[in-house]
Amino acid sequence: MTATGSIGRRLTLLLAGVAALLSLMSWSMVTGLARQASERTQDNVLAASATSIAETLRSEQGEVRLELPYSAFSMLGAIGEDRVFYLVTADGEALTGYPDLPVPSLDAPAPGRVDFDTGAYLGEEVRMASLTRVVLAGAEPVPVTVTVAQTRNGVTAIAGELSQLAAILSVAFFVVAVGLSFFAVRTSLRPLNEIAMAVSRRGPSDLRPLRRPAPTELAPLMSALDRLMDRLGQSIRRSEDFITEAAHRVRTPLATVRAQAEIALRSIRDETERARLRRMIRAVDESSRSAGQLLDHAIVAFRADDLARDRLDLADLARQTVEALEPTAAMKDIEIRLHAEPAEIEGDAILLDNALRNVLDNAIKYSPEDTVVTLHVARRDGGVRMSVTDEGPGLGEAPADQLTERFFRGGNTAGIVGSGLGLTIANDVLRAHGGHLELREGPEGRGACVSLVLP
Amino acid sequence: MRFAGLAVVLSLWASLAAALEVEDHRRYEGTGDRTLRILSTADLEVFTRFLESFHADNPHMTLDYTVASSAELHRAIRNGAEFDVALSSAMDLQFQLVNDGFARSHNSPVVDALPDWARWRDQIFAFTTEPAVVVISTESFTGLPIPATRQELTGVLRDNPDRFRGAIGTYDVRESGLGYLFATQEARATDAYWRLSEVMGRLDPQLYCCSGQMIDDVAGGRLALAYNVLGSYAAERLARDSGGRVRILRMSDYSNVILRTAIIPGAAKEPQDAGRFIDALLETGLRDVPAEWPLPPLRETSGNAGGGFGPIRIGPALMVYLDPLNRRAFLQEWVDAIEQR
Numbered sequence A: 001m002t003a004t005g006s007i008g009r010r011l012t013l014l015l016a017g018v019a020a021l022l023s024l025m026s027w028s029m030v031t032g033l034a035r036q037a038s039e040r041t042q043d044n045v046l047a048a049s050a051t052s053i054a055e056t057l058r059s060e061q062g063e064v065r066l067e068l069p070y071s072a073f074s075m076l077g078a079i080g081e082d083r084v085f086y087l088v089t090a091d092g093e094a095l096t097g098y099p100d101l102p103v104p105s106l107d108a109p110a111p112g113r114v115d116f117d118t119g120a121y122l123g124e125e126v127r128m129a130s131l132t133r134v135v136l137a138g139a140e141p142v143p144v145t146v147t148v149a150q151t152r153n154g155v156t157a158i159a160g161e162l163s164q165l166a167a168i169l170s171v172a173f174f175v176v177a178v179g180l181s182f183f184a185v186r187t188s189l190r191p192l193n194e195i196a197m198a199v200s201r202r203g204p205s206d207l208r209p210l211r212r213p214a215p216t217e218l219a220p221l222m223s224a225l226d227r228l229m230d231r232l233g234q235s236i237r238r239s240e241d242f243i244t245e246a247a248h249r250v251r252t253p254l255a256t257v258r259a260q261a262e263i264a265l266r267s268i269r270d271e272t273e274r275a276r277l278r279r280m281i282r283a284v285d286e287s288s289r290s291a292g293q294l295l296d297h298a299i300v301a302f303r304a305d306d307l308a309r310d311r312l313d314l315a316d317l318a319r320q321t322v323e324a325l326e327p328t329a330a331m332k333d334i335e336i337r338l339h340a341e342p343a344e345i346e347g348d349a350i351l352l353d354n355a356l357r358n359v360l361d362n363a364i365k366y367s368p369e370d371t372v373v374t375l376h377v378a379r380r381d382g383g384v385r386m387s388v389t390d391e392g393p394g395l396g397e398a399p400a401d402q403l404t405e406r407f408f409r410g411g412n413t414a415g416i417v418g419s420g421l422g423l424t425i426a427n428d429v430l431r432a433h434g435g436h437l438e439l440r441e442g443p444e445g446r447g448a449c450v451s452l453v454l455p
Numbered sequence B: 001m002r003f004a005g006l007a008v009v010l011s012l013w014a015s016l017a018a019a020l021e022v023e024d025h026r027r028y029e030g031t032g033d034r035t036l037r038i039l040s041t042a043d044l045e046v047f048t049r050f051l052e053s054f055h056a057d058n059p060h061m062t063l064d065y066t067v068a069s070s071a072e073l074h075r076a077i078r079n080g081a082e083f084d085v086a087l088s089s090a091m092d093l094q095f096q097l098v099n100d101g102f103a104r105s106h107n108s109p110v111v112d113a114l115p116d117w118a119r120w121r122d123q124i125f126a127f128t129t130e131p132a133v134v135v136i137s138t139e140s141f142t143g144l145p146i147p148a149t150r151q152e153l154t155g156v157l158r159d160n161p162d163r164f165r166g167a168i169g170t171y172d173v174r175e176s177g178l179g180y181l182f183a184t185q186e187a188r189a190t191d192a193y194w195r196l197s198e199v200m201g202r203l204d205p206q207l208y209c210c211s212g213q214m215i216d217d218v219a220g221g222r223l224a225l226a227y228n229v230l231g232s233y234a235a236e237r238l239a240r241d242s243g244g245r246v247r248i249l250r251m252s253d254y255s256n257v258i259l260r261t262a263i264i265p266g267a268a269k270e271p272q273d274a275g276r277f278i279d280a281l282l283e284t285g286l287r288d289v290p291a292e293w294p295l296p297p298l299r300e301t302s303g304n305a306g307g308g309f310g311p312i313r314i315g316p317a318l319m320v321y322l323d324p325l326n327r328r329a330f331l332q333e334w335v336d337a338i339e340q341r
Helices: A007-054 A070-076 A151-203 A216-267 A271-306 A314-331 A347-367 A422-432 B002-019 B044-055 B068-080 B093-099 B109-113 B150-159 B179-190 B192-202 B211-219 B232-243 B271-286 B317-322 B326-340
Strands: A058-060 A063-065 A084-090 A095-096 A114-121 A125-138 A141-151 A310-313 A335-339 A344-347 A372-380 A381-388 A438-440 A447-452 B024-028 B035-040 B062-067 B084-090 B124-130 B134-135 B169-171 B206-208 B225-229 B246-249 B257-263
Touching: A007 A070, A007 A114, A007 A125, A007 A151, A058 A125, A063 A125, A070 A141, A070 A151, A070 B317, A084 A125, A084 A310, A095 B326, A114 A335, A125 B225, A141 A335, A216 A271, A271 A347, A310 A314, A310 A347, A310 B179, A314 A335, A314 A347, A314 A372, A314 A381, A344 A347, A344 A372, A347 A372, A347 A422, A347 A447, A422 A447, A438 B109, B024 B044, B024 B109, B035 B068, B035 B271, B044 B062, B044 B271, B068 B084, B068 B093, B068 B179, B084 B093, B084 B271, B093 B124, B093 B179, B093 B257, B093 B317, B109 B271, B124 B271, B169 B179, B169 B211, B179 B192, B179 B225, B179 B257, B179 B326, B192 B326, B206 B211, B211 B225, B211 B246, B317 B326
Parallel strands: A335 A372, B035 B062, B035 B084, B169 B206, B169 B225
Antiparallel strands: A058 A063, A084 A095, A084 A141, A114 A125, A125 A141, A310 A344, A372 A381, A381 A447, A438 A447, B024 B062, B084 B257, B124 B257, B134 B225, B134 B246
């Protein structure tokens, strides 16, 4: 599998990017609005100032007169410490104020309307509000324009402060958004992780369909997984069936061959022939045992999926198994000693018998002639431990989990016929029961001690 | 060499004098070659101690202190005269200089310590708060109630025309920038001003250019009353020394409080030194106990100097009465009130 980056990280980064973009946008928007609002405020104050000056316009003895109201300028101090300029012109002639103020030339001065303009005066940018009123001076109507101008430091300062505030808020928003998106990503990806966990928690032979609620987006993956497992299960079952069938088919003719060979053995007196026949019988025995183990394995694989949970006494089970194996042991003059105390558990008698038989069989097979194989059945730590100890060559150098691998055989098994399935079967059975297999050196460093531990 | 230096100084002085109507002048020679030129409306006697202490702290600097009227000062700075510091009590004229771009910026920790009302931008700085007061000669008021408001003062003057005829002094607002500032602010603040002016006008008032002369004339018995006098500190000292012959009255209905302000003119040649001078000035002004300083400190107004009336605000509104049309109209009204001969 090649990892193409984490979805979570990518989503978080993407969301953080979106948040950053939104923060930036909101900041620039607020900054623009703040600038606009403060500019508009200044415009309004300038307009009010110009209007209040224009309201004092009057004509006296044919001359245009006016009186700058105190409030006209004091209100301009409200925005900030900005320089103020003004100009009043009557018919284009400067009446009072700053004559060189760059007043915008109005194409069509509309009386009563305030016009705004931005210009430069005395080295600073100024905002100007102009208002034209017609005053009757003598008989002539004279258009009088009042212009009030103010520098924009206050506006810039206010807008700058607001922009700074907006920047702080945007950063805070961004941080919160990133935190939230991290949380959101974690939450959205949790079902995926849970499914992955559920799948990886499964036993090696657990191929049941995934029965768990999943988000819509994951449904295709789930059903694909289910179909895959279904196919896998079918394929495994087919091969198990095939093995069972094959073992059966091989065992029956082998039994016939063995029977015929026994009969032949009895009727033949020639020693060379007899030895040959015995070798043949032994080979047939091994073949039949291997076939039996293949069958056992298939049974274990089959039953483990659907374990029977019967109450049973392991002491009884051990006794029966030992009885069944006594003829085999007797052939090598091996004594099987059983020390059993009653131990009731819930389990599958057939499988447990299978496991114990395979372990005992192994012990007998690898023990030299005229030795003792001991089976202890004892309660230990709330569970049951069945230990098989032999006086054979021990387990060799290979690690314990390799010994339970299918068809793996220890390094010191040369000359002994075996399939490498015995411990695998036992291990599978115990695993299906929630227990495990323990492999140790025998007491005093001789032989092997195989323990079947059940909870 | 020394002669040549003197010649240069003399010629400079002559050129300045040509441009400026100088009232007083003093020079403190320093060891270095830099000269700090100060143009001020404050009399030398008020400033001497400060100048001496500043010169002691900065002995390398040559201090050149020129006294002129506020209008002269305004005109000189406007025409680009080369002064490094301009100190004036005419807030409106000072503000107009700043507004019209004739001042430089100055920033320092001392400036930051100034209250908001004592500065505008970083170009104009107040270092005193001075209330306008009425100075009276107690002899002239024997048997009369001491007025506490303009209304009472108006009443006293109206009821005793013989006693006060020709014995009232006030600013000639046409000449004095400070007098004009007082008059306009007062006219704006209280309508009693015009009534009082009319009563005074009927009593043949004496018109002055400066506070000092008015105080002197009250002390000398030539005046019974001087109206709208600045330099309360000097006047108070005089009142103490006079043994009760001179009294200071603060009108409780309204009292102008002006800020003496400093700017660094745009044409300044030593703006750094000017900044140091202003910092020293502000430090002195911010001190609670004015040690070497005969002017009232800044802090007083943050409390309730001038009978609870805050100082005149530094701001664009100060320029309203400087408008030629407004000035013409105001002066017309003032002349009508004061000169009723």
